[in-house]
Amino acid sequence: MKNYLRGKNLWDVVESGSASSPIDAQKDAEALHIIQLSCAPNIFNEIKDFQTAHIAWNHLAKVCRSEFKIQPHIRHGVVSDNVREHKDLYKFVENGNWEGASSYLRDQPNAIFWAPSSGRTVLHVATIKGHITIVAGLVYLGKKQLIEMQDEDGNTALALAAAYTGNLNIARRFLNAEGGEELLGIENKEGEIPLLMAANSGCKIMTRYLFFHTPRHVMDDPHNRVLLMERCIQAHIFDVALTLLKSYEELPIESLRVLLDLARMTFGPFTNSPWKTTIFNFRSGTLVDLILAIMNMFRKFVESTMHSCGLKSKSRERHKNEFLQILRYYKDSVSKLNSSQLRKALMYDAMLEAAKHGNVEFINAMRKANHDLLLATDNHGRDILSYAVLHRRYYVFEFVLTLSENKDIINYTTDMFGNNLLHLAAHLVPLSDLNRIPSAAWQLQREIDWFKAVEEVVHVKCREAKNDEGKKPEEIFIETHKELMKDGEKLVKETAGTFAIVGVLVITVMFAAIFTVPGGLHQDTGLPIFIKDKQFTVFIVADTISLLASIFTVFIYIDLQTLNYTPTDFQGRLPTKIMSGFGCLSLSLVSMMIAFCAALGIVLQKSSLYKHIFVGVVILAPFSLRIPFSFSFYWRARRYIKLLFSGGLFSILWRFLPSAN
Template identity: 30%
Template structure:
């Protein structure tokens, strides 16, 4: 399907005269007249929007506006519309007859078609008010102006064209093409209107490919705001959306609106499909494999919406003999996989399915995840951890007899896992060692400085050996922060040393290594914070005179700057570590909010 149209504004037709310099010949198609002088002037005027020059040319020959002035057969209105000359088009249309606006160039495009492609609604509006038939004239690739505007993602033009495009004059195939185009471009509100206006014609027609709209919707995120928490969140975002200068919440609000519209569209399409005979519904679902497409991207909302229409979806397999749960395991979609907890003992039957290579569902969990799902976690070690979590979770729901079952390559699930993840395990080991080595430098320096600061307190000691600032509150902060910095930096060093001396077996990546890295980084961050606090307290103690009261505050504020930068630059790693250690697999893999039936 072509989703773009190329517009070229070409030079006027020129034919060399054998007896003189080249002269521009403009041929009037209807009357056969030849004008060798006005054509190029009108071309330049149309391109530049110079209505004064065009008016002069039209005053000498009023028919010149309807003749071809480029090799493509474009007329003045074509050129002006493509050049987005709104005022020029408005004046030129007043000098044209109604039928003149239907003239097409040699590629079958009207000037209105060019106006739609240009995206200037005002130009299209001027032409349509002159001729109401322009919205039904197709272009060279057989698409209506409305469909072309949709494919070009010009929402303003689509919103203008939809009410004035007579859908009743379009056949079912054209209606489904427009519906599919709106879903492709996320214009779900327009798609809903089209479905309500022509849904019966689309669904009941035997010639339309009804599965195309379903397949596209299966790959779109939907809103399932049936929980009170979700409704409260959407209401809150809607309120904040009204506050100006908050673009972030405006994007969230737009996303929520699109998800709600997509959900309504799925429900509307489902209602239309339910009017078909049962045999047609089953054939439509089996041919499109729409449930497997939804499971592949984790569109659990789509699955649950259609589960009421077609309860047997859990038993259907694709060409590879995969159910939706097998597809979820392969593509690491935990939301879809969690639905298996809702089918009771039936899950024991589904897990016995084998594919063409003899792999059961545990073998599929042993395969390496697709890159798109693997890369949602930062770091090879944490990716290895997530893969292990998936394998362990699938182990919980299958029979023990599947643990030792071999596929056609004579491999058990665990052997297949080790083979598939060999390189990832090696990369995880290297990543862990490099991270530990790099991070161990800083706590070593902090431990050295903190140890030295214990014996060289600010201000020194008096004759009895007591610190001069002993009763000062900043001295108490200095002592406590220095002690915590010493303790936390030592802890960090020990954790990173433990990482460097680990065995790096597969099971070590499940909890041991990520936990050690988390403790090491947290203690490192704590030691940095305490060292900066110690530094700040020292300045407040030394420069405690009134004339210097602003200096320690300034230095202390600047000292916190590197900590902030460090936290901002490494926020992804912090999130990944917190998720992997404080948000275990038992939370990720559990019956969720979505109900299958």
């Protein structure tokens, strides 16, 4: 910014702060305007009333200095060359040698209060190093005078423990000493008390401990309460934040800015939410839906069992409940604010942040507090629904639609660039959301599904509407997803080639197995010796199924090499073929395993080892079956696995299984 102002020949008036001539006054107004335009809305609100660029610049420098100030690491130079006196004592303390330190202090007792230019006494050093025994000894010898000594930054030893080490045992030593609770109210040079420093560093246990010991008169300071609330929300220390809200019914309006942080919380879909997404539900009422429901019930049963056994942490559920309670407190406060107060509290920004992060509960709570918050828009004219579309927040999208009274008007709104909702849906998903999608092919399929889902909801005019650049939504989709389509095509072809090779190997093995049947052939007739054996029937059927499934797999993956790889292919044909080929290959491998077990049973039917092998196969079979039916993969591909069921591949296998048993 400084270089830009210098390039515009405006820096002199900003630096001097004087506008003696009309020309300087014009430069000052232009510089002030540039500075204000460069600030985010929350910072702009702080400098919008300033009359000169010099005052605005100094205010920004004061605000930003604390964020970009370079701080040395607390362990750097604990005992350095600047310790001219009592260096042996510092070495003893740093190395954890209490015997040497106590012997030294017996000879020179005043050395315990000496400090170098950094202001760090031996108690500071022992605290940084985490030597509890030495801290206890020094506190016993130095009493109140020692524990209240501050370093050059104004930090007591307790402040260092709270902000940097998080050592609760050392903190207890300080608070249990004479005058220990007074340490909780001592501020450093930046006006920070130990509790605020602990919350700022995210030390949850230390923050809870110091909060319940900090005297009431210290927390009566509104600045401390607001800052503590902000830092507890940012560090997810919800229990302390909730207790603070219950202890102080009225908080300053500045404390409402923590709602920005609450809006960014993401706990996933809430189980007690009254709405369910229907955009990607495929309810056909078939046998497959019943199977999916049973598998979902089994998955929930396993999760509940793990939860009851203590294998799954309960902290997430507790955080959700505390989060909802905090929302209820702030909902009552927000309901009492007028429009100007809502803007000052950044409530409209918080609603957009909630839509961006998919926080439906926040949007619902604030809507109940003030329905006008649903009309929040940013500087580009994008509202909550636009943010939900742009960031692929399905629950927010559907929830806002259910609240919209006139859907045609809302769904045809445009931003300042002429983009309607379908234009926004055509843009590539933000990079922050890509880590949830396993591959380029799956991502592109989801992008197409989302685009089609929004297309069905918006006004018909949106499909052919052009933005200010003269582009239709479909044109934007093809342009922004061009590289993704190339990556998806490359990935699919490589996967298809690999699976085709595996299919060819299975074909070779199973074709050869037909002519080398277990037990051999009769020399006079050429028929297999065990042709009337049930296990032999299982072997032949499983071998045939494996051979045919492998042939289908190779044909399917060869066909994948000839596709044009258009967006419609990624939505329909391509996923269907991938999952069909994957299902055929899985069926082939499972049938091959069955054929192997049957052949092994024929060869070893008179051996006692057969029983042990059978038990081993039964144990290993579920693990082999888990590969094609992995839950995470299954739920991503559930739409296309239904096609396999409808094609009858698994029904064929199911028909042969009773004879195999």
